[in-house]
Each structure stands twice: as C-alpha cells, then as structure tokens.
Amino acid sequence: xxxxxxxxxxxxxxxxxxxxxxxxxxxxxxxxxxxxxxxxxxxxxxxxxxxxxxxxxxxxxxxxxxxxxxxxxxxxxxxxxxxxxxxxxxxxxxxxxxxxxxxxxxxxxxxxxxxxxxxxxxxxxxxxxxxxxxxxxxxxxxxxxxxxxxxxxxxxxxxxxxxxxxxxxxxxxxxxxxxxxxxxxxxxxxxxxxxxxxxxxxxxxxxxxxxxxxxxxxxxxxxxxxxxxxxxxxxxxxxxxxxxxxxxxxxxxxxxxxxxxxxxxxxxxxxxxxxxxxxxxxxxxxxxxxxxxxxxxxxxxxxxxxxxxxxxxxxxxxxxxxxxxxxxxxxxxxxxxxxxxxxxx
Ligand code: TXA
Ligand code: MG
Numbered sequence: 337x338x339x340x341x342x343x344x345x346x347x348x349x350x351x352x353x354x355x356x357x358x359x360x361x362x363x364x365x366x367x368x369x370x371x372x373x374x375x376x377x378x379x380x381x382x383x384x385x386x387x388x389x390x391x392x393x394x395x396x397x398x399x400x401x402x403x404x405x406x407x408x409x410x411x412x413x414x415x416x417x418x419x420x421x422x423x424x425x426x427x428x429x430x431x432x433x434x435x436x437x438x439x440x441x442x443x444x445x446x447x448x449x450x451x452x453x454x455x456x457x458x459x460x461x462x463x464x465x466x467x468x469x470x471x472x473x474x475x476x477x478x479x480x481x482x483x484x485x486x487x488x489x490x491x492x493x494x495x496x497x498x499x500x501x502x503x504x505x506x507x508x509x510x511x512x513x514x515x516x517x518x519x520x521x522x523x524x525x526x527x528x529x530x531x532x533x534x535x536x537x538x539x540x541x542x543x544x545x546x547x548x549x550x551x552x553x554x555x556x557x558x559x560x561x562x563x564x565x566x567x568x569x570x571x572x573x574x575x576x577x578x579x580x581x582x583x584x585x586x587x588x589x590x591x592x593x594x595x596x597x598x599x600x601x602x603x604x605x606x607x608x609x610x611x612x613x614x615x616x617x618x619x620x621x622x623x624x625x626x627x628x629x630x631x632x633x634x635x636x637x638x639x640x641x642x643x644x645x646x647x648x649x650x651x652x653x654x655x656x657x658x659x660x661x662x663x664x665x666x667x668x669x670x671x672x673x674x675x676x677x678x679x680x681x
Contacts, residue, residue: 340501353467363477365505367458369484370491371474379441388498390480396446397473402465427457429531433518460505483635511632527562529661553673572638574646576671580653581678601647627660
C-alpha cells in the first residue's frame with residue numbers, strides 16, 4: 337500500500353476525513369504525539385490499527401472527540417466529577433476512562449467494560465475529527481514497542497506502506513502521551529502520567545491513587561490496570577541504563593566504564609550543555625531544570641540514538657516531579673527499568 341503524505345490544508349484535511357469515513361487508517365498530529373486513527377465506531381477499521389502497529393490485542397485504544405457532546409454517547413453516564421475534570425482540562429492532554437456504552441466496539445475496549453476518551457486541544461486534530469464526522473480511535477502512531485512519533489517523518493518511518501496516509505501537522509508540542517486517569521474506580525486512579533499533573537488532578541478530584549505501574553515495574557502475576565503500561569516500551573534498539581545522581585557522579589561512572597571496554601557505540605543521553613563534560617558521544621533531551629523541554633524532546637532523542645547506531649546508552653535521570661513524572665515514567669520504560677542509584681545504600 338502506498339502511504340500518502342497529506343499537508344495541513346483544508347483540502348488535505350477533507351481528504352483525511354474521507355479516508356477515515358471509508359474505514360481507512362490515517363496518522364494524525366495531536367498536541368501530545370502522532371496518533372494512528374480509525375473510525376472508533378467501526379470495529380473492522382479499528383482492527384486494522386492493531387495489524388498496522390503489531391499491537392497486542394489486549395491493549396485498548398483511546399477515543400478522540402472534537403466536541404464535548406460526543407462524549408455522552410460513548411459512555412454509560414458522565415458523573416459530576418468527570419464533568420468537572422473535563423471542564424478544567426479539556427480540550428487538552430488528558431484521557432478519562434469511564435464505563436462504556438454499547439456503541440463502543442470490542443476492538444476499541446479490548447474486551448474491558450470501560451472506554452478511554454480524550455478531547456485534544458490541537459486545532460488540526462479537531463478539524464480532522466470534524467472532517468471524519470465520527471470519533472476517532474487512535475493509539476500512538478509508532479510500531480508497537482518503539483518510541484511514540486512526535487513528527488511526520490518519524491511517523492512515516494514506522495508506518496510507510498502500512499496505512500493509507502500521514503497528515504503532517506508539524507512537531508507535537510508536548511511530546512509525550514496524555515495523562516490517563518480512570519474514574520471507573522471508586523477513588524480516581526492515575527494510570528499514566530502526562531502533561532496534566534497529579535497535583536492538577538487533585539485540585540479537581542480531591543484524593544487520587546497513583547497506580548503502581550506509574551513509577552515502578554509491576555510484579556510478576558499482577559494484572560495491569562492499564563494494559564499498555566505492562567510492556568517494555570518506547571525503546572530504542574540500544575540498551576539504556578539510567579544513572580541516578582549528580583552530573584559529577586555520572587561523569588566518574590562513565591569514565592570508569594569507558595576504560596572498561598565500552599565501544600564507540602556507547603552514548604550518553606544527557607541534558608543541554610553537559611556535552612562538554614561527559615566523555616562520550618552525547619544526545620541531549622532538554623534542560624535539566626525544565627521538564628517541558630525534556631518531554632518535548634525525549635522521544636526524538638531516543639530515535640536519534642538509533643539513527644546514530646548507539647548500542648549502549650547511559651542516561652541522566654530526570655526529576656520525577658510535576659510534568660517530570662511523565663518524562664521519568666517513559667524513560668524508565670525505555671530503559672526496561674534499569675536504574676543505577678548512586679545514593680542507594
Ligand atoms: O496522547 C495520547 O494519549 C496519544 C494520542 C494519539 O492521543 N495516544 C496514546 O494511545 O498514547 P496509546 O494507545 O499509545 O496509549 C493508550 C493507553 C494504553 O496504555 C492503554 O492500555 C490505556 O491507555 N487504555 C486505553 N483504554 C483503556 C481502558 N479502557 N482502561 C485502562 N487503560 C486503557
Ligand atoms: Mg502508545
């Protein structure tokens with residue numbers, strides 16, 4: 337199949353809408369990452385998403401809407417606390433899970449009795465949903481296991497020949513996926529951290545729980561509340577080790593290990609300005625004190641490490657506060673949970 341590259345014009349957005357209405361797949365920009373979209377109400381179209389990505393069948397999809405009104409028909413009911421959350425943070429990088437209605441095909445919910453819904457803030461995304469005239473199911477537009485794409489080129493790299501079209505809407509502003517919170521439990525539960533922080537959720541919801549999978553690795557045999565969080569994820573081909581400590585400790589450790597026979601395929605994933613001091617080829621992912629530049633650049637940096645042929649990577653550890661929780665969560669998965677903490681006893 338030839339994959340069309342569509343532009344961010346009214347004509348091409350209309351074309352994307354036609355393809356989606358006809359049961360095809362179009363990768364679309366959003367403010368978080370590129371999504372691989374299909375008509376959410378058409379089970380056969382949604383099934384093609386799983387095939388194109390190589391996605392495990394038990395991993396449910398997020399349904400994207402362009403008007404608040406569309407939400408009602410997708411869920412069994414909208415409790416007050418859900419509406420309050422939507423009013424505070426929609427449109428935006430927040431996904432809300434509620435018990436689903438009958439219009440949601442099993443392919444979307446992967447057999448669960450809930451559905452995840454998001455109302456994106458990027459104007460182009462909403463125009464595409466409007467053009468399709470239906471809500472769009474869309475996971476991130478990467479091959480399963482790879483870092484989520486944050487520009488049209490990375491989306492094409494993964495999806496060329498597998499889907500009908502990619503619509504180029506430029507670089508994604510935020511750069512990591514939306515915050516996912518479930519309101520299908522008595523106490524709201526954060527399943528995936530994103531741009532909307534736990535503090536911001538608490539402002540509206542009061543008490544929330546943070547799922548164990550957010551900052552750690554689920555133990556063998558524990559069922560994941562959010563199926564996507566159990567997989568090793570966002571991974572470049574290189575093996576990543578996060579070094580938790582100061583820049584000084586990072587430099588000492590990598591100096592020692594380069595003498596011990598790491599090759600020229602050993603890289604550092606570090607913060608801006610640290611390249612001068614670190615004795616390895618470096619790929620940077622933002623400023624140390626600025627989680628938003630880190631989220632914007634992390635997935636790009638992971639893909640760049642692959643492009644440069646990195647086999648082994650030592651990564652500087654980001655702060656896990658606020659928006660940083662999302663950055664840390666993604667990097668931890670990219671590293672397969674491999675962290676060396678210099679301050680552990
Ligand atoms: O920012 C985003 O959310 C992007 C853009 C395209 O909107 N989409 C995205 O989708 O990241 P995906 O499929 O890569 O991640 C969806 C996550 C997965 O971890 C999945 O398991 C979880 O949300 N999820 C979806 N529906 C769920 C449900 N009903 N219950 C629990 N977890 C759910
Ligand atoms: Mg994904």
